[in-house]
Amino acid sequence: MNGFLPRRQVLRTVAAVTVAGALGLGAAACGGGSTGEASNELVYWSMWKAGEPQAKVLESAIASFTKETGVKVKVEWKGRDVSKQLAPTLNTRNVPADLVDSADRFVKSTFVATGQGLDLSPVYDMEIPGETGKKVSDVIDPKYREYATSEGKAWLVPYEVLAEQIWYDGNALKDVAAAPPKTWDDFVSLLDSRKSARGDGPLALDADIADYSAFWTYHAILRDLGPGAFGAAATDATGAKFDDPAFVTAVRKIEQLVKGGYFVKGYDGSKFPAVQQKWAGGGADFLLLGTFAPSETKPSAKEGFAYRSFPFPEGAKGEQTQEISLIGFAIPAKARNAEAAKRFVAYFMNKERLSKIASETDNITPRADIEVPAVLADVKKTLDTARTHPALDGVKMDHTDWYTKVFQPVNTELITGKVSAADFVAKLKSTSVDFWKLNG
Structure with a gap:
């Protein structure tokens, strides 16, 4: 078996993460790792750092898990690069972790591919445990399980849901709260009004963060061409999909924002999180960011700041969609204590324990019966009504090298006004063709 992806793609990804060899999930589970026997211990590597809100929630759950089951959990708070640290060990006889949590894109590129x-x-x-008659599958929204499944195999059990929206202060912009912009024209009209009132661009962006700059371009493309279009263009070795007139038309919206002075002054030379903090302090009106925006900017927020948000405006497709990403648990195929790891995952999905991800970290969980934090109420409304799809059209998960080496550099040039929309598309096409010649 080659796991979830075609052999050509597997080999590319293996090279990227420096893991030699590829074993299918089923084969690896039977041929190595856990024997299926009960274990009274496990090693857990986490993406969180000690002291972070999520780490505190997990630490509490670990303590009660050990008390109730007798299974000892050695947890190591590795931080965001946990998957990169684990990747080189996965094809060895000494995989150091039985359980890991990370963002979906890292799990997919490290484990699945x-x-x-x-x-x-x-x-x-x-x-x-603690919810008689309820299985994990009963409480996780089906759309999140489908998202985390490839070729019939589940590769992630999510405990946190992230989504990108445009954030603003509901107390300062009550008219926006009453009637958020729905179309691109509505949005630009709002920006014109706010720019006139401020005497500066109303959009906040730390353009030195390539991901944040990418959000703008990617959303514009997907709203005009629909989910799947960005991913299809990214993987087109001929570059022909970039010739679609709709592609450059969508990108011209971003050019419009840049040339029109809609981004706050200094965004193109900022050092994160300077502009983001400026926005929280009232120095700009709108910030396109994930659901971590409230918790991340709260220390800089002015008194009385009311976190509100709306989805990126509809485009030519006339459809409101919502990008999502997940954070959750994964288990290495060669984990020595896989059964104990599975038990902890099921244990943590208990409503009482998982609800702390909402109440104590201000995040959304995959359980519909857990109340969403007030600061994320607008996001939840969109998640309940709009069609959801992977953030960045899945490109960041499935084609990381293309995204970081091809798309991000030229997109940063676009967002900072160094190239036009037409030049951006032409350059993206030519560099993509060159990339796939070497990596196809």
């Missing part, structure tokens, strides 16, 4: 992750479908079939 290399065939080094355990199929977590059995976890979804487990009963949740």
Whole structure:
């Protein structure tokens, strides 16, 4: 087996993460790792750092898990690069972790593409301790399970849902709260009004963060061409999909924002988080960012700041969609204590324990029966009504090298006014063709 992806793609990804060899999830689960026997210990590597809100929630759950089951959990707070640290060990006989949590894109590129992750479908079939008769699959919204499944194999059990929206202070912009802009024309009209009132651009952006700059261009493309279009263009070795007139038309919207002075002064020379903090202090009106925006900017927020948000405006497709990403658990195929790891995952999905991700970290969980934090109420409304799809059209997960080496550099040039929309598309096409010649 080659896991979830075609052999050509597997080999590319393996090279990227420096993991030699590729074993399918099913084969790896049977041929190595856990014996299926019960274990009284496990090693857990986490993406959080000690002291972070999520780490505190998990630490509390670990303590009660050990008390109730007798299973000892050695947790190591590795930080955001946890998957990169684990990747080189996955094809060895000494995989150091039995359980890991990380963002979906890192799990997919590290575990799924290399065939080094355990199929977590059995976890979804487990009963949740403390909730008699309820399985993990019963409480996780089906759209999130589908998102985290490839070729019938579940590669992630999510405990946190992220989504990107345009944020603003509802107390300062009551008219926006009453009637958020729905179309691009509505949005630009609002920006014109706010620019006139401020005497400066109303949009906040730290353009030195390539991901944040990418959000603008990517959203414009997907609203005009629909979900899947960005990913299709990214993987077109001929570059022909960039010739679609709709592509450059969508990108011209971003050129319009740049040339029109809609971004706050200094955004193109900022050092994160300077502009983001300026926005929270009232120095700009709108910030396109994930659902971590409130918790991340709260220390800089002016008194009385009311976090509100609306989805990126509709485009030519006339459809409101919502980009999402997930944070959750994965288990290495060669984990020594996979059964104990599965037990902890099911244990943590208990409503009482998982609800702390909402109440204590201000994030959305995949359980519909857990109340969403007030600061994310607008996001939840969109998630309940709009069609959802992977953030950045899945490109960041499935084609990381193209995204970072091809798209991000030329997009930063676009967002900072160094190239026009037409030049951006032409350059993206030519560099993509060159990239796939070397990596196809």
